[in-house]
Amino acid sequence: MKLVNASVRFLLFFAGLSAAMQSIAQVPYDRILNANQEPQNWLTYNGGYMSQRHSLLNQLTRDNVENLELKWVLQNQVFGAWQSNPIIVDGIMYVTERPNSVMAVDAVTGRVFWKYRHQNAENARICCGANNRGVAVLNDKVYMGTLDAQLVALDRVNGQVLWQTVVGDVNLAYSVTMAPLAVKDKIMLGVGGGEFGIRGYVVAYDAETGEEAWKTYTIPGPGEPGHDSWEGDDWEHGGAPVWITGSFDPELNLTYWGVGNPGPDWNAGQRPGDNLYSDSAIALVADTGELKWHFQFTPNDAYDYDAVQVPVLADLVWRGEPKKLMMWANRNGYFYVLDRTNGEFLEGKPYVQVNWSSGLDENGRPIPTPQPEGMPTYPGNQGGTNWYPPSFSPSTELFYFSAWENYATIYRAEESEYVPGQAFLGGGFSVLAPSPGAPTIGIGRTNPINNWTDEVGYASLKAMDPQTGEAVWSYNQFDVSDSGMLTTASDLLFTGGREGYFHAIDARTGELIWNVGLGGQIVMAPVTYMVDGVQYVSVISGNSLSTFALRN
Amino acid sequence: MISLQRLFSLRTRIPSKSTLLALGILVAGSPLASAQELGDHTYATEAIERGSRIYSRECALCHGPQGDIVDGVNLRTGLFKTVQSDDELRRVVYAGAGEGQMPAFGLNDTDLNAIVAFIRAGFDPEGVAIRIGDPVRGKSLFDGKGECADCHRVNGIGPRTAPDLSEIGAIRTPSSLQQNLLDPAGAILPINRPIRIVTRSEETVTGRRLNEDTYTVQVIDSNERLRSFRKSDLVSYEISMQPSKAPTTLSSDEVADVVGYLLTLRGQ
Numbered sequence: 001m002k003l004v005n006a007s008v009r010f011l012l013f014f015a016g017l018s019a020a021m022q023s024i025a026q027v028p029y030d031r032i033l034n035a036n037q038e039p040q041n042w043l044t045y046n047g048g049y050m051s052q053r054h055s056l057l058n059q060l061t062r063d064n065v066e067n068l069e070l071k072w073v074l075q076n077q078v079f080g081a082w083q084s085n086p087i088i089v090d091g092i093m094y095v096t097e098r099p100n101s102v103m104a105v106d107a108v109t110g111r112v113f114w115k116y117r118h119q120n121a122e123n124a125r126i127c128c129g130a131n132n133r134g135v136a137v138l139n140d141k142v143y144m145g146t147l148d149a150q151l152v153a154l155d156r157v158n159g160q161v162l163w164q165t166v167v168g169d170v171n172l173a174y175s176v177t178m179a180p181l182a183v184k185d186k187i188m189l190g191v192g193g194g195e196f197g198i199r200g201y202v203v204a205y206d207a208e209t210g211e212e213a214w215k216t217y218t219i220p221g222p223g224e225p226g227h228d229s230w231e232g233d234d235w236e237h238g239g240a241p242v243w244i245t246g247s248f249d250p251e252l253n254l255t256y257w258g259v260g261n262p263g264p265d266w267n268a269g270q271r272p273g274d275n276l277y278s279d280s281a282i283a284l285v286a287d288t289g290e291l292k293w294h295f296q297f298t299p300n301d302a303y304d305y306d307a308v309q310v311p312v313l314a315d316l317v318w319r320g321e322p323k324k325l326m327m328w329a330n331r332n333g334y335f336y337v338l339d340r341t342n343g344e345f346l347e348g349k350p351y352v353q354v355n356w357s358s359g360l361d362e363n364g365r366p367i368p369t370p371q372p373e374g375m376p377t378y379p380g381n382q383g384g385t386n387w388y389p390p391s392f393s394p395s396t397e398l399f400y401f402s403a404w405e406n407y408a409t410i411y412r413a414e415e416s417e418y419v420p421g422q423a424f425l426g427g428g429f430s431v432l433a434p435s436p437g438a439p440t441i442g443i444g445r446t447n448p449i450n451n452w453t454d455e456v457g458y459a460s461l462k463a464m465d466p467q468t469g470e471a472v473w474s475y476n477q478f479d480v481s482d483s484g485m486l487t488t489a490s491d492l493l494f495t496g497g498r499e500g501y502f503h504a505i506d507a508r509t510g511e512l513i514w515n516v517g518l519g520g521q522i523v524m525a526p527v528t529y530m531v532d533g534v535q536y537v538s539v540i541s542g543n544s545l546s547t548f549a550l551r552n
Numbered sequence: 553m554i555s556l557q558r559l560f561s562l563r564t565r566i567p568s569k570s571t572l573l574a575l576g577i578l579v580a581g582s583p584l585a586s587a588q589e590l591g592d593h594t595y596a597t598e599a600i601e602r603g604s605r606i607y608s609r610e611c612a613l614c615h616g617p618q619g620d621i622v623d624g625v626n627l628r629t630g631l632f633k634t635v636q637s638d639d640e641l642r643r644v645v646y647a648g649a650g651e652g653q654m655p656a657f658g659l660n661d662t663d664l665n666a667i668v669a670f671i672r673a674g675f676d677p678e679g680v681a682i683r684i685g686d687p688v689r690g691k692s693l694f695d696g697k698g699e700c701a702d703c704h705r706v707n708g709i710g711p712r713t714a715p716d717l718s719e720i721g722a723i724r725t726p727s728s729l730q731q732n733l734l735d736p737a738g739a740i741l742p743i744n745r746p747i748r749i750v751t752r753s754e755e756t757v758t759g760r761r762l763n764e765d766t767y768t769v770q771v772i773d774s775n776e777r778l779r780s781f782r783k784s785d786l787v788s789y790e791i792s793m794q795p796s797k798a799p800t801t802l803s804s805d806e807v808a809d810v811v812g813y814l815l816t817l818r819g820q
Contacts, residue, residue: 079653123656123658124655125656127613128614129614129653195613416609421658422657423657425609425613427608427609428607428609429612429617430612431616435738435740436727436728436738437618437724437725437728438742439618439741439743442616443613443614446621446623447623448763449762451741452743453743455742477765477766478765478766499765499766501766515767
């Protein structure tokens with residue numbers, strides 16, 4: 001009898017389960033659109049369409065952040081810079097691992113539900129490491145771009161491939177390292193390959209089927225406006241990649257993207273003209289990909305100053321007038337404030353030493369002052385900043401990002417011939433060092449000993465006031481930092497650095513409140529989320545994803 | 553309380569002309585035929601120069617201008633993770649390695665040979681002539697009149713306060729060694745600059761840095777003790793731009809002999 005009862009209960013249980021399955025929390029577009037109404041989750045690469053990386057959670061405060069303790073660690077199984085940004089949906093974290101794996105992780109314990117491994121084509125080519133920066137989530141799917149330039153759609157429950165589509169030609173060194181952006185019913189992403197003579201683009205796919213919806217080249221073709229900013233056939237292999245996730249303004253129905261360097265990187269003389277839309281911010285209509293406006297930061301760039309920073313959006317009263325703003329600390333050393341309705345230049349000032357240009361004119365166009373051959377150019381090749389995501393706090397109305405101070409490069413330009421799929425760099429560079437043969441800064445940090453020292457460059461976290469274009473405070477570190485930023489409603493700023501310290505800083509004053517040495521370089525921004533009433537903050541350091549919460 | 557800002561402002565960033573010249577040619581010095589085993593292989597100057605251009609185009613982004621940025625690899629001095637022979641080098645450059653960490657470059661044979669030539673030549677496309685003298689005479693100068701052994705340790709003998717030179721011939725070019733003797737202030741690596749620390753307990757510590765980060769510094773002090781300090785515990789922390797050694801008073805023949813001796817120091 002008991003057995004029968006148990007069976008009946010079992011059946012009832014399953015009936016209940018299948019009913020529940022109909023309503024399993026999914027991530028429809030509306031949820032992403034209103035991401036700030038569910039701060040317990042982290043639904044997009046930058047936490048929401050405005051890309052502010054600002055959380056409304058406030059359980060962690062100035063007063064208790066010292067009581068943070070380590071709750072769990074997820075160890076990466078692959079060596080190399082771990083630049084992935086986790087997404088958190090209803091207690092489940094989706095995080096990628098080099099070169100192209102996705103894991104679904106219990107956000108409370110760090111235990112892995114499933115892991116998907118994408119097998120990249122043998123001939124995938126990436127300039128700067130087998131990086132992947134994360135996934136997008138929409139409805140019941142998880143989306144990842146791959147190093148061999150594909151877009152993979154996974155079932156978010158079991159990690160199975162639902163469809164897979166070719167984004168670019170791997171034989172021509174197209175690749176994807178960025179997290180896709182889900183907008184309405186589409187998945188959008190751009191391609192890398194700016195060091196290999198690609199012709200960049202942003203492309204959108206139907207999220208259900210993987211069918212291409214639109215594709216907008218970042219280098220205009222013959223007959224299109226801006227095409228005359230190139231000569232001859234330079235435009236066919238002029239680079240202008242898009243390898244960082246964009247932003248979206250639903251009211252304007254515009255998506256915003258940062259476009260990378262023109263190719264060949266260091267020989268601007270080989271590609272006369274402004275080289276549109278390299279090193280630009282572009283605004284594309286979400287449904288059609290139509291280009292609404294562009295703003296070029298670095299025309300005819302000779303220094304690899306990709307504009308692949310995150311377009312950070314905010315609605316502010318700016319100098320007495322309500323404005324829809326876009327804030328941008330550019331790799332070229334200038335901080336910009338733009339009107340994102342039309343791309344109008346509002347303000348721009350250098351935030352580090354800049355000598356490739358003597359200033360900006362009234363339209364924001366730089367006045368070029370190229371340095372004589374063999375002399376150092378500031379900022380250096382990795383830029384005053386780079387792709388590391390900034391944060392804007394609506395509470396402090398400050399913009400936070402990692403800058404590299406006192407860092408310079410000596411460039412050497414040479415004629416280079418475009419060979420399909422091969423590096424197309426047009427010269428080389430060396431980092432300015434205090435003595436011949438001295439160790440210098442590289443793309444990442446692999447040495448526990450800093451023997452290059454701050455004499456070749458150091459980190460400065462800057463809190464910029466968009467009203468003035470100037471830093472209100474800065475916080476320096478001895479080594480440079482590729483860490484992104486996270487702010488919270490309680491005016492905490494979380495960030496890292498190459499030294500592996502995880503910091504909680506007062507977002508108003510720049511005062512260090514708490515830090516812990518995690519031992520490996522932090523080359524992504526922290527994220528925060530809440531499960532069962534507990535606020536967590538996660539950060540990747542070296543090969544470990546560490547998650548903290550208050551001591552019980 | 554130490555002011556980081558103040559420390560940072562002590563930095564001088566005006567590069568000397570010699571610094572810039574040296575940087576401009578990646579690495580100065582003579583072909584490391586003497587500093588790196590070439591075995592049976594010889595390389596044409598044109599191949600080395602071609603390799604230099606390919607290196608800066610294809611390799612320098614990850615490996616760095618000195619070839620020492622990737623952990624466990626020093627291309628200039630011949631430290632590799634897996635390869636030994638030239639054929640293996642060519643294969644790795646052609647086909648990639650480390651599960652995509654190093655991409656496949658698919659170069660043609662001429663370019664592959666050129667890149668190998670450049671690596672095997674110790675990154676020296678120009679072959680600046682440095683006079684290299686008699687190592688035996690050089691050793692006695694090093695130990696005696698030159699006063700090098702007063703601070704430097706070689707093969708287990710001598711003090712540890714200055715950097716150990718047991719492998720210096722494998723990791724430095726002849727021109728760098730020469731410059732260290734003639735113009736130590738222009739040649740000293742930043743991490744080796746002398747430091748002086750005063751702690752809150754009023755202890756004064758002199759020595760040189762082994763490592764440093766934002767909040768701490770690791771030091772070997774003048775008594776050869778390994779010390780680690782929190783900067784917040786320091787009353788003062790000074791980094792001298794002047795090395796503890798003055799330019800040598802040895803004659804140019806004697807300098808050539810010492811350089812010749814240093815080049816024989818290639819580790820045990």
